Amino acid sequence: MVAPVTTGVGGADRASPGPGPGRSWLAWLVVVPFLAYVGTFLVYPTALVLAGSFQGSDGSFTLDNLADLTRGVYLQAFLRSVELSAITALLGAVLGALLSWAVAAGEPEGPLRRVVVAGAGVLAQFGGVPLAFAFLATIGFQGFVTQFLRDSFGVDLFATGAWLFELPGLTLVYTFFQIPLMVIVFLPALDGLRPQWREAVDSLGGSSWTYWRHVGGPILLPAFLGAALLLFANAFSAYATAAALVSQGSPIVPLQIRGFLTGEVLLGQENLGKALGLGMVVVVGVAMGLYALLQRRFARWQR
Amino acid sequence: MAAVTKPRRSAGSAVARFAILLVLGGFFLLPLVAMAEFSTRGAGGTRSLASWAAIVDDPDLVEAILVSVQLAVASSLLMLVLLVPTMTWIRLRLPALRRLVEFLCLLPVAIPAIVLVVGMAPLYAWVNYFLGDSPLTLTFAYAVLVLPFAYRAIDAGLSSIDLKTLAEAARGLGASWGTVLVRVVVPNIRTALLGASLLSVALVLGEFTIASLLNFDTLQVRVNLLGKRDAGVSIAVSLLSLLFAFALLFLLSFIGRRRRDTAVEEG
Numbered sequence: 102m103v104a105p106v107t108t109g110v111g112g113a114d115r116a117s118p119g120p121g122p123g124r125s126w127l128a129w130l131v132v133v134p135f136l137a138y139v140g141t142f143l144v145y146p147t148a149l150v151l152a153g154s155f156q157g158s159d160g161s162f163t164l165d166n167l168a169d170l171t172r173g174v175y176l177q178a179f180l181r182s183v184e185l186s187a188i189t190a191l192l193g194a195v196l197g198a199l200l201s202w203a204v205a206a207g208e209p210e211g212p213l214r215r216v217v218v219a220g221a222g223v224l225a226q227f228g229g230v231p232l233a234f235a236f237l238a239t240i241g242f243q244g245f246v247t248q249f250l251r252d253s254f255g256v257d258l259f260a261t262g263a264w265l266f267e268l269p270g271l272t273l274v275y276t277f278f279q280i281p282l283m284v285i286v287f288l289p290a291l292d293g294l295r296p297q298w299r300e301a302v303d304s305l306g307g308s309s310w311t312y313w314r315h316v317g318g319p320i321l322l323p324a325f326l327g328a329a330l331l332l333f334a335n336a337f338s339a340y341a342t343a344a345a346l347v348s349q350g351s352p353i354v355p356l357q358i359r360g361f362l363t364g365e366v367l368l369g370q371e372n373l374g375k376a377l378g379l380g381m382v383v384v385v386g387v388a389m390g391l392y393a394l395l396q397r398r399f400a401r402w403q404r
Numbered sequence: 405m406a407a408v409t410k411p412r413r414s415a416g417s418a419v420a421r422f423a424i425l426l427v428l429g430g431f432f433l434l435p436l437v438a439m440a441e442f443s444t445r446g447a448g449g450t451r452s453l454a455s456w457a458a459i460v461d462d463p464d465l466v467e468a469i470l471v472s473v474q475l476a477v478a479s480s481l482l483m484l485v486l487l488v489p490t491m492t493w494i495r496l497r498l499p500a501l502r503r504l505v506e507f508l509c510l511l512p513v514a515i516p517a518i519v520l521v522v523g524m525a526p527l528y529a530w531v532n533y534f535l536g537d538s539p540l541t542l543t544f545a546y547a548v549l550v551l552p553f554a555y556r557a558i559d560a561g562l563s564s565i566d567l568k569t570l571a572e573a574a575r576g577l578g579a580s581w582g583t584v585l586v587r588v589v590v591p592n593i594r595t596a597l598l599g600a601s602l603l604s605v606a607l608v609l610g611e612f613t614i615a616s617l618l619n620f621d622t623l624q625v626r627v628n629l630l631g632k633r634d635a636g637v638s639i640a641v642s643l644l645s646l647l648f649a650f651a652l653l654f655l656l657s658f659i660g661r662r663r664r665d666t667a668v669e670e671g
Contacts, residue, residue, distance in 0.1 A: 123405035128497045132505070139508045143548045146523025147515055153523075191567040196428065203424040206417065213425075219653040220432065226553075227610035227649045231622045231642035234631060235435035238442035277435070280428070309417075338516030341612035355518040360527065362617050365642045378519035389514050401617050 151382070154373035166376035175357065175373075179380060182353040185268060186336035189275040194277075194329040195334075197283020204284065205291040218288070221281035228278045229341035236274050236346070238264055266347055274342055279332050286331055290324035290399060320399075327395030334388040337381065354381055436643065443640035455636035459644075461638070468626035471539045474620065476608040479546035480601040483554045486547065488597070491558055492589050493568050507554035512548060517613040520548075528618050539620040546611065550604040557603060561596020562589075595659050602656050606649045 118156055157163040204217050224232070240246050240258055250256040264270055294317060302312040340355040351357045354377055361374030446452025459465060487509075494501050510518070524545055531541050570592065574584045590597065612624035623645065631638035 115649045128493075130497065131493045132501060134489050135486050135505070136508075138486055139548070139551075141550075142524075142527070142544050143508065143511060143515075143520075146520055146527055147511075149523040149526065150519055172637070199424050200428050203421040203428075206421055215654065215657045219650055222653040222656075224432070225607070225644060228646075229604045229610045229612045230628050231646050232637045234627070234642040234645070235439055235637070237635060239438035240437045241635070243442075243635070246434070277432075281432075334514075340516070340518040342625070344612070344616070345631070348632075355516070358518050358522060359409055362522065365570070370574065374522055378522045381516055381519050382514065385516060386514050389562070399637040 118254055140312045147382075150220055150375045150378040153372045154379040156372050158371045162211040166361065166370075166372050169370075170268055170376055170380050175354075175377065178351065178357045178377075179384075181268060182337055182355075183384070185271055185275065185353060186333045188272055189279045190329050190332035192272075192276045193279025193283050193332045194287075194325065197332075198287055198325060200280060201284050201287040201291050205288060209292075217284065223281075224287055225282035225335075226276050229242070230345045232274060232342045232344035233277060236270070236277070266349070270346060271343055271353070274346060275336050277341065278339075278342070279336060282332055283328055283393045286328040287324065290321060290328075291402075293399075294320065316364040323395040324399040326398065327392045328386045330392040330395070334385045334392070338385055339389070416480060421512045436646070439639050443636050443643060445636065455634075458634070458637045459641055462478060462630075464621070465626050465630065465637070465641070467652065468621050468623050472609050472623035474540060475542055475546060476605040478540060478543040479550060479608050480604040482543055482547040483550050483604055484597060484601065487551075487554055487558055487600075488590065489585055490542065491555075491581060492567065494573055495562055506559075509551045511551075512625045513552045515617065517549065517611075518617075520545075521617045525618065539615070539622060542618070542620055542622070545614050545618075546604075546608050549611065549614070550600075550607050553603040554600040557596050557600035558593065561593035561599075562595075574581045599656055599659055601653050602659075606652045609645060610649060614621065625669040 118273045154166050155162055157165065170179065182307075200217070204214050207213050225384070240242055240261065244258075245269060250258060265273075298316050298320075299312055302316055307315075313370075338355070340359075343353060343356055347356060351360050358374050358377050358381075361377070441453045443452050444453060446454065490505065492506055513558040518548070528541070528545075531544065535541055563600050567589070570588050571584050574588045575581075579588070609623060612628065616625045616628065623641070627641050627645075630641075
């Protein structure tokens, strides 16, 4: 049976009569719980943040909150967040692409690929607080590597200060979950490369370099750039690892928002935290939008 | 091994491949080894399992673990109850709504949890007023967080079966819509549902942002708190939770393959 062309009114022309929501308004009733739920716990809180960004403490319309984002500590936090996200996205994209290539060259159902994909899933999506502790155990003041270097070579990892708990430390720890995310996103793209393309280059006398320069590279470029944008958005949104690692100060935007949720809020700045949230949504939204565009462009080759 | 490359080039690329796997493998394994080493330190350079034993000796930590496990189960169930009937129904009767539902389900990807929690704080004042301040109320927030993962898994499951034909056959034989859902749709996409649930469990067990900022005592919040006092125990629990999540996702990789096999058999 063909799907009804007219939307909604399916009951009358269906081959299978009987009880059940036949009328269109009854058919719509089935999706009401889902829409109500998502409306309450996703759309409403989001709208609250967006609307609050444009409100002063008395609820009136103002652009002051947004203007505050463009100066002082808030602007610096945004710049640092962008810097951290961009550096770790670049590192993650390049190293992750190499790892993907190394894994894709192996057997599709082999143990190496299974372990790498499962491990990447854990670190990329469910890491959070444990990742902070992983690095405390490794290169914290009493960490495994710290002690080893100190006892065996007399090298003090913290000679230049407590860098693990500042931006350089965050960069290192973020890269630790960016590379796995790149593997998850980029591995399917590599799988989309057809062996025939490689064979065509080979049979025409092209080298490995020719293949990657003129065939593989250009095809993968949109996927690579798209993945890098996704990584950027991922690092920009990340909170848990940074919160567990950095307990003093708020170098990046998510930690600034923490300050607004947990600490003292200055009079007249009640909605500044929401404006910071709006700023994050805009940056992440732009990155994700471009990612979706590039994905679509890459999908042309996968038909 | 390398099916794509021809033999004459495989020597060079095999070396490169080996080097990449060695270096990055080391980078990823080192912190795990360090966690194992750190959490088994005893007094005066000896080895001891005291930190691991302390996990079960800390009633607050045990309580937090139990809360997180309950949250994982409750959130997975709520997610299934919300998504499965809705997504099935939309494919069968309301295709016009498909884009909207997809957009709503993927929306949490574009809204960072740290932003969502800003808007949820006032909402939870109401939730806790009406339902009490049990940490289990986090179920509501977590069912939203798992939507993107769950949607993709269930959508793939529904795409792999001929839903319309199955539903019409069952309806033709006199089955009610409820029967269609429970006895036809659910068994046919059970592996996708299991996949969606495992992802949700892994996500909820690792969630920190919303729990900590709404002041609920879950596993990750407790681990973070403990770390200020006794790093050994926190590191032991962290390693445990990473390994547990790994086990879940490793299991998932086999389920994914089995689904394709069954699809071939049935098709």
